[in-house]
Amino acid sequence: MKYQDEYRDQSLVGEALEEIRRVVTRPWTLMEICGGQTHAIMRHGIDQLLPTEIELVHGPGCPVCVTPVELVDKALAIASQPDVIFTSYGDMLRVPGTGMDLFTVRARGGDVRVVYSPLDAVRIAQQNPQRQVVFFAIGFETTAPANIMSVLQAQALGLTNYSILVSHVRVPPALHAILGSAHNRVQGFLLAGHVCAVMGYHEYPPIAEQYQTPMTVTGFEPLDIVRGILQTVRMLEAGRVSVENAYTRVVTYEGNRAAQQTIQRVFTECDRKWRGIGVIPNSGWRLRPEFEAFDAEKKFDLQAIHPEESPLCIAGQILQGLKKPPDCAAFGVQCTPESPLGATMVSSEGACAAYYHYRRPGRDL
Amino acid sequence: MCLGVPGKIVEIYEQGGLKMGKVDFGGVLRETCLAYVPEAQVGDYAVIHVGFALNLLDEAEALETLALLKEIGEFESGLGLSGPEAADEISG
Numbered sequence: 001m002k003y004q005d006e007y008r009d010q011s012l013v014g015e016a017l018e019e020i021r022r023v024v025t026r027p028w029t030l031m032e033i034c035g036g037q038t039h040a041i042m043r044h045g046i047d048q049l050l051p052t053e054i055e056l057v058h059g060p061g062c063p064v065c066v067t068p069v070e071l072v073d074k075a076l077a078i079a080s081q082p083d084v085i086f087t088s089y090g091d092m093l094r095v096p097g098t099g100m101d102l103f104t105v106r107a108r109g110g111d112v113r114v115v116y117s118p119l120d121a122v123r124i125a126q127q128n129p130q131r132q133v134v135f136f137a138i139g140f141e142t143t144a145p146a147n148i149m150s151v152l153q154a155q156a157l158g159l160t161n162y163s164i165l166v167s168h169v170r171v172p173p174a175l176h177a178i179l180g181s182a183h184n185r186v187q188g189f190l191l192a193g194h195v196c197a198v199m200g201y202h203e204y205p206p207i208a209e210q211y212q213t214p215m216t217v218t219g220f221e222p223l224d225i226v227r228g229i230l231q232t233v234r235m236l237e238a239g240r241v242s243v244e245n246a247y248t249r250v251v252t253y254e255g256n257r258a259a260q261q262t263i264q265r266v267f268t269e270c271d272r273k274w275r276g277i278g279v280i281p282n283s284g285w286r287l288r289p290e291f292e293a294f295d296a297e298k299k300f301d302l303q304a305i306h307p308e309e310s311p312l313c314i315a316g317q318i319l320q321g322l323k324k325p326p327d328c329a330a331f332g333v334q335c336t337p338e339s340p341l342g343a344t345m346v347s348s349e350g351a352c353a354a355y356y357h358y359r360r361p362g363r364d365l
Numbered sequence: 366m367c368l369g370v371p372g373k374i375v376e377i378y379e380q381g382g383l384k385m386g387k388v389d390f391g392g393v394l395r396e397t398c399l400a401y402v403p404e405a406q407v408g409d410y411a412v413i414h415v416g417f418a419l420n421l422l423d424e425a426e427a428l429e430t431l432a433l434l435k436e437i438g439e440f441e442s443g444l445g446l447s448g449p450e451a452a453d454e455i456s457g
Contacts, residue, residue: 001391003371003410003422012434036367117416119398142367145401146417156382194367197412197419223434249427250412256420259401
């Protein structure tokens, strides 16, 4: 496909890798924020092609992984109610809550449906006026414009049977949490290209400056990723702190203004708990009070939730770049994609799933 | 989740008060919401995420990126960034 195939050109990737080898003089640890990039790196073996001086650690940019177990449990409680049609992106169905997942609810007779777009959920609400339709609105900044458009559309259509269960998180507060940690060892960041497509990258220079950490807006094809690494390594080697853009065909400094304005209109910032990590101040979005009628947490009685995590799962440390999946005693043994202990083993963006699917005996294990 | 796929807008129409369109992903057509790219026209490429166009693709920048990468082999170590690249840079 145009704008995809040409960024997978093997000889160009090879040249960019050669340039990285030429530039690097000492060890550097970089973090790719986005789980989609983690999977691309593992799938194409980019981590193995890099000079040994460059270590990539994997960031928290997987909304499925960081959605707290409390919210998964709330989703399970709502989806179990007989008059409810519960809609979700497919990735969430196998995420373990306390003792079960959304697939279990469906197997027990719950009406749980996978949708491609949140507007599909609104359509289901239109077609089923006698039933409550709830959409599991998870995501980073990338997904916020789509999720909130479903609320605006339901409002415009006068629907009273549509609501969303919001689990929205933002990247900049997570960067503060990672860089502010006493255990941090990340020296440069590959910023998430599609988050920046929406938000631009004007939020990042003050963070780069505060922690003296260079960052590069990076895309998702192999060539985009090696270019992002190259630009970050060049800055590190030159002792230069800056935020550069290696994904200029999609990302501008300002981002998508129309999307940002709509987010401001519908969402307001809030503290948010990240699964395995804990509460990060001002790291989330929730619906503004004027959209309360579309807030599933207000609409349903969800008092009887007693969330419990697997004591074996170290996903929180993996999501902060402190550990890697093979460091976990349960990895590939008690915890597999068929029987996951944590969300990072389930999601198509989870680091544990990436290592499990693309693992190379003798190197990763 | 943040997967975004480039596609070509082949049709634009209004539905339920929203700007919508059909987007061609290498032969597969999908309905897409274009509400956040009001400037979109038939023939434009956009990055699509969960049925929404996030942004239009900048063709000139796309070509520029490829040209730049093709030149990388010729770059001397330590030469640093060239003109168009420097313009993308924001001092931290």
